Amino acid sequence: MPKRYTVKQGDCISSLAFEWGFLPDTVWNHADNTELRNTRQDFHILLPGDEVAAPDFELQKVPAATDERHSFIREKVEEVLRVAVHDAKDEPLANRKYTLVVDLVSSQGITSPDGIVELPIRPNAKIGKLMIGDPWEDEDYYEFDLQLGKLNPIDDVTGVQQRLRNLGFDCGAIDGIIGPRTRAAIANFQDYRGLNVTGELDSDTRAALSDDHLC
């Protein structure tokens, strides 16, 4: 009988599967997760409160001779972090030195011509810090504190607020409430994208936000 698990902030199928010892597809495609699959388009973006069925372990029997050495290979499960970094003019920060620290492990590299930073991470990594440029030499140095796996679906207000913040439109606390600051951020985004400036979260705004944020 599969156990039911209630999703917390920062969980996604790949992080849960990693912690439970499964492959992500095993969990996602489990028959008891059909409703979840219908609700969420992508298993990397869940909403706290979602229910996930954790499959039961199936004991696999393997014949093995005594007095011999046997090797078993476990499929490596690795996740990737992919971030496109843009400046205030929406130009990609291309070919810039970056440092990415994820769960205290530091990596250096150069951003792609599209301003993309892409690095493999552990599926259950929680926090990161991305620094673009040299803080001592570059006048345009940027840094971002990353909360990995915490992006909520766009159809939830918190997901809208998170995307607005990522795109440089501060809406205060991510609290799921469309208050004055969130409304102002929505208005600023609408103005930035050339939409009708109403401050209201309509379907066009949501679509434009999802499009601008790339997910």
Add this chain to the structure above:
Amino acid sequence: MSMAESGHSVSRHLTNKLRVGPPREFICLIGGTSNAFNGWYAWASNGTDPAIAVAGPEPKSYDDIKYYVNFRLVGYDVDPLYPYDMMTHGWSTSAYKIIKAKGWDPVDVNSGASSTHDVYWANFIDSAAHLYARTGRVIAPMRPVEPRRGDIITFLVFFPPYESREKIDWDASPYNVIHKDKLEAAPYWDPVGLAPLPKPEDDNTHITLTEKNKRQDKARKERDQARTRDQLANSPLTEEDLNFYILMRTTSENRKTSIKRPHRNDAYRDYMVNKLLTAGGKDGLLYKTVFYRTNEQLLRYIKTGQIQDSYDEVHVQTMPEGRPPKKDIHGRPLHGVPAWFSIWDGQPNVDRKHIRICRFDFFGHSGFSSLLMDFGSENLKGEVPRAHLPLTANQLIEAFQDKVLTPDAHACLWGCHLGMDPPNGESFASKLADVFPQGVVAADSTTSFERIVDDETALPIPENGNWTYFAHGS
């Protein structure tokens, strides 16, 4: 669901876009201070007609000053045909003329005590600093200032009145050597006990210490009185002298937060720059203080972000996380966590296409229909203070057009009367609300800056206690 998290939430595996900014600009406009020495006046009334302002009697001598700064128009039993007779009772010639022109009987006229504007020269500067430091309690619907990393805070100071006030106050200051020999300046230049006193008489070797002190005190008093008599009798009072005595009579150095008697000839300039640039001290912000000279410069900056022609001084500071110096004095890299944006195209200009204004504050003198950038700085003694450089709502509205403001921009006007409807039109704030999407807050009464003098956190408050909100398009 409550998730008061900081930082950027991103998904694993999918591509997430992170964008910096766009930065916003907060503009705080600070009007000029008046000439507090020349602006003494009182409100006079005959009990039926609206009150009128009448100036204090222009002082000529030391004795005149106490009437000048503390005169009160009351119904004296004097012959109205002899203004000089009235002046001895605290009337000015101009007051006499005004009263006569109004057709009032001077005997029936009454008024409150005399006063002047801006005894504390930096009341507008301090108010702005308190607001942006967020130390002052903001009464709704006034809003606190909430900049975020990368934002620009620009203080635009109309400089000529401050420049002139700095000189006038320094010329009147007891720290200025030109007043060294005046009795009131003695504590600054000749601390009691250090100056040579008359020698004691030969037979005082056996007197008690108390008696000796009494004799010394008496000698000191006689010496000072002689100096004062000589000084006042022998030298005519110049403008600097008059201002010196007014300053000493109307200010105190016991009030800790105010610079009332400047120590140096450039004390005010330094004070303004330091006070404004360090306001708030929030990381990742760019602070600019711009001393400008004409309304055209101001309006051009609002409209285009460019300061052109000759501006006096521009002071720029970023807070530690903004744009720190790259190296220390030994050439070693400085530690810091800077985050800045490439869009800022140099000092002091900004690119208005990308950096829009999200908030506009005004501190200064104002009337029903205009901001008074210069109020009373050019008055003469014996004149009622008046405005010299108004800035109208229409001028500002024209400058704020064409996508200069963010969609959530609002204005907070901290000056007097700006929310009041004049007899023949709508209020300044109401007009300005046509261009500010989130409206304008202003006072529908006079505004009191008195508390600024002694309170390091205070903000001006309307005298009727309420700020009024004017919604966009109201």
